[in-house]
Amino acid sequence: MSERMERRKKERRNEIMDVTEKMIARKGVQGMTMKEVAEEADVAIGTLYVYFKNKNSLCAAVNARINRQMRVMMEEESASCSNACKKIRATIDVVFEFREKYPDKWSAFKELLLLNYDTENIKGIYTNNGSNLDINDFKDISDENIRDLLLEDKKMSQLMKDIYKQGIQEGCIRSEIDLLPTIIFMRMALFTALEPLPYAQRMLEAENIDPEHFLEVVLDLTRHTVRPKSSEKR
Incomplete structure (x- = not known):
């Protein structure tokens, strides 16, 4: 060709x-x-x-492209930060910026978060401690667009993992945390706070809790989750 x-x-x-x-x-x-x-x-x-061989494949391709754009923005913003804690703050700011700057993309992203994909056998692909990210990690996935989405997920996790490792070395992140589960939890908590699921929306409305206040509480809780005690700081 x-x-x-x-x-x-x-x-x-x-x-x-x-x-x-x-x-x-x-x-x-x-x-x-x-x-x-x-x-x-x-x-x-x-x-x-x-x-695109089917609707799932097409959605996976769109999802991967949005994730890639968000990740590149995070990499660019965090690269100029002087320490890991500022980098973490920068990655969170990117999510807010993305939501405001690209409302259609964000609306699509929210919908795509709820979609299940046929990921076949992906057990263990996130446990590789190396920084080498290769599409061959997903060679058992037959659809190239779903492979691309999984690779983007892994790249995002690797970006955050590297930042958190830096934070542990600098003493602003607790050294004993289990990195990958913590990172996945942080991402889930942030997106859920930004766009609460219907049952969460009902609870917030019933308790008359302002969504922006709820988001502030979630962000504060996530920061405290990884912050070392004063006696442990270097």
């Missing part, structure tokens, strides 16, 4: 994902069909299936 054809194929794939992203933001995953995506993207339905 010529370089021009390859470039056009990549552009067309991104155009399809742009349409899908906006459609998910507007109608939700359940309200979106492959036929509607093909019509709005102005491609034949058969062509759409050349790029």
Whole structure:
């Protein structure tokens, strides 16, 4: 395939994902069909299936692209910070910035968080302590877009893991914490606080708790979770 054809194929794939992203933001995953995506993207339905073998595959590709954009923003912001605690704060700020700057992407992202993917056998892929991240870690996953999404998840975890390790060395993060479960918990807590699930929304409304105040409490609790006691600080 010529370089021009390859470039056009990549552009067309991104155009399809742009349409899908906006459609998910507007109608939700359940309200979106492959036929509607093909019509709005102005491609034949058969062509759409050349790029994405099914709806799950298409959603995984969109999800991976949003995650990648958010992660790159985090890497850029944290790179200019002088210590790990500032880097952690910067990654949290990026999530807020992303929500405000890209409302359609954020709406799509919220929907995609609730979607289950056929990830086959992924047991143990996050336990590799090395910093080498390779698509071969997911060689048992048949769909390339789901592999890409899993790789983005792993890259995000690795970014946070590196920051937390730096924090432990600097003495602003407790040394005894189990890194990966802690990082996953922090991410889950932040996203749940930003966009509470329906049952959580009901509880907040019933107790007359302002969502922004709830978010502040969650952020304060997560900071205290990893902060060492005064006597342990260097």
